[in-house]
Amino acid sequence: MAMLETNTSVSDEQKMLVKTVREITEKEFKPKAAELTDTGEFPFENMKVLGELGLLGISIPEEYGGSEGTVMDAVLILEEIAKGCYITAMAVLGEIGVQSKAIVAYGSEAIKQKYLPSIAKGQTTLAICITEPNTGSDAANMTTNAVDQGDHFVVNGVKTMISRADVADLFLMFTRFEGTPGHKGIGCILIDKGTPGLHIKQGFKTMGGEYLWEVVLEDCIVLKENLLVLEDGFKKLMTAFNTQRCLNASICLGLAEGAFNEALSYTKEREQFGQPIADFQGIQWMLSEMYVDIEASKALLYRAARNAGRGFPDKLEASIAKFHTNEMAIRVTNQALQLHGGYGYTKEYPVERMVRGARFGAIGGGTSQVQKNLIARELLKSKRVF
DSSP states (O other), X not given: OHHHHOOTTSOHHHHHHHHHHHHHIIIIIGGGHHHHHHHOOOOHHHHHHHHHTTGGGTTSOGXXXXXXXXXXXXXXXXXXXXXXXXXXXXXXXXXXXXXXXXXXXXXXXXXXXXXXXXXXXXXXXXXXXXXXXXBSSOGGGOOOEEEEOSSEEEEEEEEEEXXXXXXXXXXXXXXXXXXXXXXXXXXXXXXETTOTTEEEEEEEEXXXXXXXXXXXXXXXEEEGGGEEEOTTHHHHHHHHHHHHHHHHHHHHHHHHHHHHHHHHHHHHHOEETTEEGGGSHHHHHHHHHHHHHHHHHHHHHHHHHHHHTTSOOOHHHHHHHHHHHHHHHHHHHHHHHHHTGGGGGSTTSTHHXXXXXXXXXXXXXXXXXXXXXXXXXXXXXXXXXX
16 A cells, blocks of 8 residues: 555665565465464465575574664564564564574674574574563563583473474573572573473464463573573663564554555445445544554654664663554554454454454563553653653
């Protein structure tokens, strides 16, 4: 839709990137979106297409086989994919988000050489493991623990609600070291699939369609060469996580735009009382509010992504973008379903699954409530005024 394509903050190169991803999504991903949502299967075929085009290496430097794009590039890619297929967007998030960004920023040269080239090609699937049964937003109190045993660590603990764990080749495991309490004791190690003591347990089917898994570590032996970050580990990893906040928001933005596009087309075609329902003022007001809501979120998200360059987004800008876009997507997708009437409530129309997909944003990557707390802390600390 032309009016949603125009944005002066997007370069000519990025417009070409958007065009490429849009065409692939429309041709390859969107037709399979309903099936993937029903089955919850990992979209291997879609990921292969993206890997062959080099899009999965957008967050990885050229020297390791990537295309060394910006955070803005990653946002644009996910936004376009999410318009057509939420399941594929979530899979791509795991490859171009905090996982690969953290390895690039904090990994040793040996770690980068070992993992980044295959990640860039789409040959290594990543899973990040933070949440535990009793520590969701309270990540600083995680109980997973790594004990130093000379040339290796022995890791024990349980992680839950982990995306892609069933297909992951590499796990970025947030863990406490030597039982050191609080933020200071937390860092991250990399654990390869098949490592003895690493077990993937029960899966939880989500309303969005994808599965989340439980990961159990029982005397799991990890060589010290796979230590990603320890000193100031929690702070560094949370800084990297600002990227995830923006990419989470980009999926929500894409879902909202996709739902809006569906609603606009439907209201032009659907007739009641002898005329298209788009002719009724009440419908026009709903469409106007949805469009303005989307544009406001896009401005906030693009600001955070653009200012980040190839680094990490600003904490405050990322949290503002995530909070606003998450809540916007819930509103807009629900309104899109409402505009479809009874048909919107059926699985025959894509808005039904867009509503379900949009609900993930305000939970994953830090809830809306956590974002508001973070925003308030930053405002009070800096004493910002208009």
